Amino acid sequence: MNFFSKLMQLDRRWVYLLLVIVCLSAYYADFTVPTIVENETKAIYDFIEALEPGEIIFVAVDYDPSSQAELHPMTYALVEHAFRKDLKVIFTALSQNGPGMVDQALRDLTDSLKLPKTYNGIFYEGKEIVNGVDYTFLGYKPYYAIVITAMGQDYRILFPSDYYGTPLDSIPMMKRVHNYDDISLLVDISSGSITDAWISYGQGKFDFPLALGLTGVMTAQYYPFLQSKQIMGLMGGLLGAAQYEHLADNPGLAKDGMRVQLPAHLLIILFIIIGNVGYLVTRYRERKI
């Protein structure tokens, strides 16, 4: 077996080992990845930035722990931005393990928001985020298409009380809030087909501004909806989250994650190139013979 044939048949254990080494080295190395912001992400940031204090955004956390690495940073960056701007947030979780993700994000964000911080040159005092005043978490209900449709009529049809059992009518921020007409923006952060339901049964029927935060592999599928203006913005994977953090001047989990993702991607590209060099040279030699 010659050198180029060997290039094509490297034992997969070496591939795994190299990936581990690259990821660990990148994690412990001290460097930053420059962020080039895409228009799709900037549209979401600008929209939230333009909202007035007291306006309500709806954040649908439709992912499980399996997509946490990509999507949790998005939720953190976007919701922290909203809370710093004194917006109110309604959460739902229409995937089975979503409630735990919202619960965890809210606990972390409540702690983070207590600290005073400066973003993009603007100083924000630390503040206490209060359940029922600053946010409401509606919780989980099965059959997401039905839930999305019903919420267009009234949140109370399927969520008479919030995740913690408090009746919606006794929650201060929900008193005059009934359906999608009362929100300024809906952001679906999702790792699955729930996004299609938000587009078809939600935005398609009730015509509210919809933005998406998706895993990297899903992103390409949703560009048609961006052009048709069914969605007003799109954050794709960890990169999208890092772009949002960059815009909000709040570097966090995504920017940190990008330091590992970039070298890992470069290694994958290197392997693809090695494999192709071996393949092309071997094919050229076989033709010559």
Added chain:
Amino acid sequence: MKRQLPLILVFVFGTLMVIQYFVPHENSETVKGFLLDWIVIIGIFALALGLWSLVQVSVAKINSRKENWEYPLVTLASLVMMMFFGFTAITEGASLWSYFLAITVFLIALWMFLQGFMGQAANRNMKLLSGLGLLIVFSLLAIFDSSWEFKFYTAEGLTNQMFVHFFDYIMIPLQATMFALLAFFITSASYRAFRARNLLATLLLIAALIVMLRFTPGPWGEYLAKTSAWVMNVPNLAAQRAIVIGIGLGIVATALKVILGIERGYMGKG
């Protein structure tokens, strides 16, 4: 009639929902609200059936000592424990020992009942009696132990530290680890399979490299970002739109076939 009734129901309610979608009248909304309530009720029954099916399959596997019979045991224990944690609240500052004792007694009692109902005939009564005895012990613990109490569907139950910790420190790491392993398979698979075998494969390879490299530092980063935006917004968008329209038409056709009773797969017989 056994086969005709479901077909009639599907036709009537399917047609009704299609018409309702295009009628923004108050009465139409009331009908929709009523039917949505029914869907939730049916969903809850489906959940109960699913739970019962999981218990049956797991117990049968454990009793027959099939290969990997230990896993269903963990599944059942986790199911009961998470439900127990979610429906109970621990008194602040109380010791957790009596709480753990209660859940252990409850788990053994349930196991005895399951063995009694679903296990082999031998010692069935003995197991049922043991389960009943343990359930009485558990009830006494629940009544007299002040370190914890039942809280059904309340904030206290859902913020119970055991419930939160099991999710944060077991569920999240397990699922995240399983998904993270994918990175290794993707690396290995792309190295082995991503070859420039023909023109289309070469185009795919070049497009993938541009999109993956779009955020690399250096003078070419911005150029690659622009090229990547073009790839996503022009060729990708055109192809995806064709797929979306195709899927949409497929869904409409399938829905019509179901409503008209041509497609009967949901009845379990194809």
